[in-house]
Amino acid sequence: MDCPNPKRSAVPGLPDDPLVEILTRVPAKSICRFKCVSKGWLGFINDPLYRKSLPQTLSGFFLSDTFTGKIYRHFINPSGKSVSPDAPSFSFLTDLHGFANTRFLHSCNGLFLFGHGPDRFHPLGYLVCNPATEEWVAVPRSGWTPSQLKEEEEEDYDSDDNEDEETSHTYLLFDPAVSPHFRLVMFALKGGFSSEAAVHTYSSETGVWIDRSGGEQSKQRQGDDEHQRLDTFGAISNLDGSAFVSGLLHLVVSPIHKDREVIVAVDGEGKTRKVLHYPEKPDQICTDVIFIGQSQGRLHCITTDRSTENTVSFEIMIWVLEDYANERWVLKHSVSSSRLFGNKNCFIAFSHNVVVAIHPDCNLLYYFLHGGRILVSYDMDRDKLTPICIVGRANVHATPYVPYFPESSALRR
Amino acid sequence: MAAPESGDGNNGAARMVTLISSDNTRFEVEAAAASLSQTLQLTILDGGGGGGDGIPLPNVDSATLSKVLEYCIKHAPAAANGGAPNATAVDRAELERFDNEFVNIDQSVLYSLIMAAHNLEIEGLQSLVAKKVADMIKGKSPMEIRRTLGFPDPTPEEQAEMNAHMLEYGWAYE
Structure with a gap:
């Protein structure tokens, strides 16, 4: 039985265990607020022993190079304040052999997926790690080989011809509320507007990759079958974000046979479970999906109305999928591009890879100004802009980070 | 409530144990109900608490103990069914209604219940009061x-x- 130490007890006379039981049942938003009840509460909430059980919120952003996937040392605090020495980092990985060729691919619920190899699209192997616990595990490459490499072995391959180049896009799925194990889903896509070449999935539970690529049969199967494969659709818009909601990975996909993009929900077996049409106003003519993300447990989608692109400013709409099963989108907020970007070149400015994140627990939008050089937050409820920090580099990708403190058996080497 | 088969070989009559509060009030309850407490379970399994002996609970006063036992008596049948996988929806709804009523109490009583549930290690009650307090403070x-x-x-x-x-x-x- 506990013998509470009165000096560091957060609530006089109450042992720590019942307080943990209580605080695990309040939302992350309340935890954030309760940090300033007293020094005792702050210490309690930050205590390594207890924070494992408490809900966490956005702690900042990791930066990486958009093209190479190289991760930068700099960690950005969401308040823009200078970062403490114990800020999360990947320094625990730098001693690994070959870390210099490690490239950031994706992250999900506090875990990060890196690939190592010549570039981001042809990894020779993977690394999944947790910066909060500094645990990591190596994952072998999937069984997929780009067909240009196969050809290369047979005859001289013309490397200048990238029209049919195949690339792989690997995503991490991790839902600690359901399983301590993570999954990887790798889509191999042909270049141009061609369709999917292969799907492979990996489970940390079994430790093996499985080829989920359907044969010709699955390619013929179209329509509203819930087991449709991504391969009936086409290219993944990698830069428009991805969202993990209701245990499914959501991606923006450009279909081959349709003229508009769709949001595809994929499970850990690489199966397409749902195809969502992005939201539009009734009178909208030309919609573009700019970003999808998760906030407050719901899928969010940011769109623009391109029909007015000739004017100085156009409308940016933030939608929330209020009813997932019935696909009911609700317009949460609407703002003009000139409000967010100023009047000059706003159309060019608000292209892909500009929106960084929607705060997981509130209506804050994070985006880049000036091609990635300045990170700004926009408070939808108060219509308030706040500069967060000057990044000072172009082509930067910022990954929102919500720490996951429990140790994981899936990350034991 | 009719005494159910206790299943511990006492031929029909449920085995009873006596708990003694900090202010020396004696409570006689079915062993199955008192055993929802992890702290008491071992003592009861060892045959303690029966007859004139009773188990003293120096940390729990009589008002709190009577409240705790109200919870245990209500939840014992479901717990005996191993979390009641075959409980009907009506049974579950009834337990839920009971739980909601049960924690609809004064803050000071709630605080005593937190301490008692913690000291006696009654898992269901710990969750119930924690959830109530969480809803109150969030x-x-x-x-x-x-x-x-x-x-x-x-x-x-x-x-x-x-x-x-x-x-x-x-x-x-x-």
């Missing part, structure tokens, strides 16, 4: 929490820290 401001807990007014320094936090994490204060 919308509160830091100042309201301080007042509820009877903390002294913040020092100017603490107040300044609270203001700075509120500025920085405005979103958390809605």
Whole structure:
């Protein structure tokens, strides 16, 4: 039985265990607020022993190079304040052999997926790690080989011809509320507007990759079958974000046979479970999906109305999928591009890879100004802009980070 | 309530145990109900608490203990069914209704229940009261929490820290 130490007890006379039981049942938003009840509460909430059980919120952003996937040392605090020495980092990985060729691919619920190899699209192997616990595990490459490499072995391959180049896009799925194990889903896509070449999935539970690529049969199967494969659709818009909601990975996909993009929900077996049409106003003519993300447990989608692109400013709409099963989108907020970007070149400015994140627990939008050089937050409820920090580099990708403190058996080497 | 088959070989009549509160009130309850307490379970399995002996509970007063036992008696049949996989929806709804009523109580009683559930290690009751308190405090401001807990007014320094936090994490204060 506990013998509470009165000096560091957060609530006089109450042992720590019942307080943990209580605080695990309040939302992350309340935890954030309760940090300033007293020094005792702050210490309690930050205590390594207890924070494992408490809900966490956005702690900042990791930066990486958009093209190479190289991760930068700099960690950005969401308040823009200078970062403490114990800020999360990947320094625990730098001693690994070959870390210099490690490239950031994706992250999900506090875990990060890196690939190592010549570039981001042809990894020779993977690394999944947790910066909060500094645990990591190596994952072998999937069984997929780009067909240009196969050809290369047979005859001289013309490397200048990238029209049919195949690339792989690997995503991490991790839902600690359901399983301590993570999954990887790798889509191999042909270049141009061609369709999917292969799907492979990996489970940390079994430790093996499985080829989920359907044969010709699955390619013929179209329509509203819930087991449709991504391969009936086409290219993944990698830069428009991805969202993990209701245990499914959501991606923006450009279909081959349709003229508009769709949001595809994929499970850990690489199966397409749902195809969502992005939201539009009734009178909208030309919609573009700019970003999808998760906030407050719901899928969010940011769109623009391109029909007015000739004017100085156009409308940016933030939608929330209020009813997932019935696909009911609700317009949460609407703002003009000139409000967010100023009047000059706003159309060019608000292209892909500009929106960084929607705060997981509130209506804050994070985006880049000036091609990635300045990170700004926009408070939808108060219509308030706040500069967060000057990044000072172009082509930067910022990954929102919500720490996951429990140790994981899936990350034991 | 009719005494069910206790299944511990006492031929029909459920085995009873006696619990003694800190203010020396004796409570006689079915062993199955008292065994919801992890703390008491071993003693009861060893045959303790029967006859004139009784198990003393120096940390729990009679008002709190009677409340705790009300919970245990209500939940014992479902617990005996191993979390009641074959319970009907009606049974579950009834337990839920009971739970909601049960924690609809004064803050001081709730506090005593937290301590008792913790000391007696009654898992279901721990969750129930924790959830109730969580619902009560989740919308509160830091100042309201301080007042509820009877903390002294913040020092100017603490107040300044609270203001700075509120500025920085405005979103958390809605």
